[in-house]
Amino acid sequence: MRIKDGFVLRKVADSAVIVSLQEMDCTCLMTLNESGVELWEALEKGADLQGLTSRMLELYNVSEETARNDAASFVEKLRKAGLLDE
Amino acid sequence: MNDTLFYKLTPIMEEALCAGGIIKLRPCGYSMLPFIRPDFDEVLIGRPQLPLCCGEIYLFRRDDGSLVLHRLVRINADALSFRGDNQLHSENNVSQRQLLGQVISIRRGKRKIKSGSALFLLYRLIAFPLCVLRRIYYRLRKIK
Numbered sequence: 001m002r003i004k005d006g007f008v009l010r011k012v013a014d015s016a017v018i019v020s021l022q023e024m025d026c027t028c029l030m031t032l033n034e035s036g037v038e039l040w041e042a043l044e045k046g047a048d049l050q051g052l053t054s055r056m057l058e059l060y061n062v063s064e065e066t067a068r069n070d071a072a073s074f075v076e077k078l079r080k081a082g083l084l085d086e
Numbered sequence: 087m088n089d090t091l092f093y094k095l096t097p098i099m100e101e102a103l104c105a106g107g108i109i110k111l112r113p114c115g116y117s118m119l120p121f122i123r124p125d126f127d128e129v130l131i132g133r134p135q136l137p138l139c140c141g142e143i144y145l146f147r148r149d150d151g152s153l154v155l156h157r158l159v160r161i162n163a164d165a166l167s168f169r170g171d172n173q174l175h176s177e178n179n180v181s182q183r184q185l186l187g188q189v190i191s192i193r194r195g196k197r198k199i200k201s202g203s204a205l206f207l208l209y210r211l212i213a214f215p216l217c218v219l220r221r222i223y224y225r226l227r228k229i230k
Contacts, residue, residue: 006107012094019095024102024109026095027128 001048001075002085009040016040018083030081035059039074049075093151096186103187108132111145113155117170118143121209122155127194129155131187138182141210142201143189144168146180155189157213171213174221 006022009032016032018040019025032040035056042055049071056067078084099109109131114124122129122143131145138144143157146168159176160167166185169176191200199205 010098012098017095017098019098019102020107021102021105022107024099024107026092026099027110027112029095 001043002046003040003043003078004083004085007083009037009044011037030083035070036074039071043078093153096147096151096153100186103131103133106133108190109187111155115155115170117172118155118157119172121171121213122192123194127192129192130190132190134185134188138166138185141213144185145187145189146184147186148184153186157210159214169217171209171216174217174224 006020007018008021009016009018011017016037018030018032038055038059039052042052047055049068052071052075053064053068056062056071057064060067062070075084102109111129111131112125113122113127113129116124134144138158138161140158140161143155145153145155146166147153154168154177156168156170156173156177158166159169160178164181165178166180166182167176167178168180189201191198192206193199
């Protein structure tokens with residue numbers, strides 16, 4: 001599981017957006033909140049689902065189950081948006 | 087997406103265009119009617135092709151940061167003039183460094199109008215005569 005080539009995270013104003021530098025679709029941009037940014041940056045470093053769960057546990061005072069569910073939900077959203085290579 | 091965020095995307099759009107990418111926008115203004123319908127047509131934009139060509143549609147940034155998609159109508163030594171197809175007056179003194187991109191194609195529903203296609207060229211040809219006709223029409227209305 002890795003981020004597709006060309007997709008990058010950019011911070012503008014108070015928002016973080018994911019854009020493709022090959023085909024930047026301004027009609028449909030994905031914005032990330034603070035935890036989304038952390039998970040995206042972990043994915044960029046090659047983290048898998050377990051790695052994302054660990055990162056959530058490091059950052060937030062949540063149970064392992066909550067962290068795993070949130071990480072899985074994040075990955076699913078990226079997958080549905082076509083941002084991941086399996 | 088709110089307008090404030092959109093305008094702050096300009097540096098990223100420039101980055102994408104400089105990297106050889108394309109950007110997709112949905113214009114919201116009425117200035118390019120009837121060729122570009124606001125909030126409906128999607129416009130694909132690539133890097134400006136040199137030499138610049140009168141009649142082509144370019145994306146440029148005004149000094150206030152707003153983004154404009156208009157047709158190039160005149161090229162002077164160091165300044166460009168643009169006008170929307172639905173406008174009577176040109177916007178002069180736009181410098182080349184304000185140019186961000188050039189329209190490659192327009193998608194209207196399932197239909198794609200490519201730059202260089204017959205319809206694109208037809209609009210390019212009739213945009214100016216239509217503008218003149220509109221001037222005459224508005225003057226006649228004033229006289230009445």
